[in-house]
Amino acid sequence: MTDQPLAIPVQQLPHGAGLPLPRAQTAGSAGMDLVAALPEGEPLVLAPRARAAVPTGLVMAIPMGFEGQVRPRSGLALKHGLTVANAPGTIDADYRGEVKVILINLGEEAVTLARGERIAQLVIAPVTSARLDLVDLIGETGRGAGGFGSTGR
Ligand SMILES: O=c1ccn([C@H]2C[C@H](O)[C@@H](COP(=O)(O)OP(=O)(O)OP(=O)(O)O)O2)c(=O)[nH]1
Numbered sequence: 001m002t003d004q005p006l007a008i009p010v011q012q013l014p015h016g017a018g019l020p021l022p023r024a025q026t027a028g029s030a031g032m033d034l035v036a037a038l039p040e041g042e043p044l045v046l047a048p049r050a051r052a053a054v055p056t057g058l059v060m061a062i063p064m065g066f067e068g069q070v071r072p073r074s075g076l077a078l079k080h081g082l083t084v085a086n087a088p089g090t091i092d093a094d095y096r097g098e099v100k101v102i103l104i105n106l107g108e109e110a111v112t113l114a115r116g117e118r119i120a121q122l123v124i125a126p127v128t129s130a131r132l133d134l135v136d137l138i139g140e141t142g143r144g145a146g147g148f149g150s151t152g153r
Pocket residue numbers: 070086088089090091092093095098099100101102
């Protein structure tokens with residue numbers, strides 16, 4: 001593939017200084033790992049069922065027409081039950097605040113996270129600009145109103 005990657009301007013806030021910028025870990029990786037910009041020597045302990053907005057130290061300007069999706073890392077989910085509470089979190093193109101990762105510990109044990117740990121992954125995805133148009137009649141389909149298991153288990 002010869003396509004140039006989409007360039008996304010990013011700022012590192014003072015508490016993120018020195019942390020690696022997210023980037024694809026392999027040529028085919030969909031996500032760029034986000035690391036915790038926690039204070040050095042002050043790990044975050046997430047008790048079972050606890051959640052927290054974990055700072056990344058990053059502010060980004062995602063181009064219009066794209067979004068950022070904050071997704072869990074499967075290893076943390078499998079080993080510790082650590083996941084993203086609002087997965088996939090949505091980073092809007094016009095958002096200029098710090099990107100945060102809303103982690104929740106669904107495991108049975110407390111999870112301790114240190115500064116620099118890779119906690120989630122950011123996927124940049126295209127967004128279709130759309131609007132809803134109010135109509136009197138909506139077109140019919142074979143499925144109709146069937147849903148929620150209507151095709152069987
Ligand atoms: O996991 C997330 C989700 C969101 N955000 C930031 C970027 C996003 O653009 C903004 C708003 O997110 P969302 O629309 O999901 O939250 P909301 O509760 O609807 O807030 P708002 O009223 O600000 O849109 O918060 C994050 O940093 N991390």
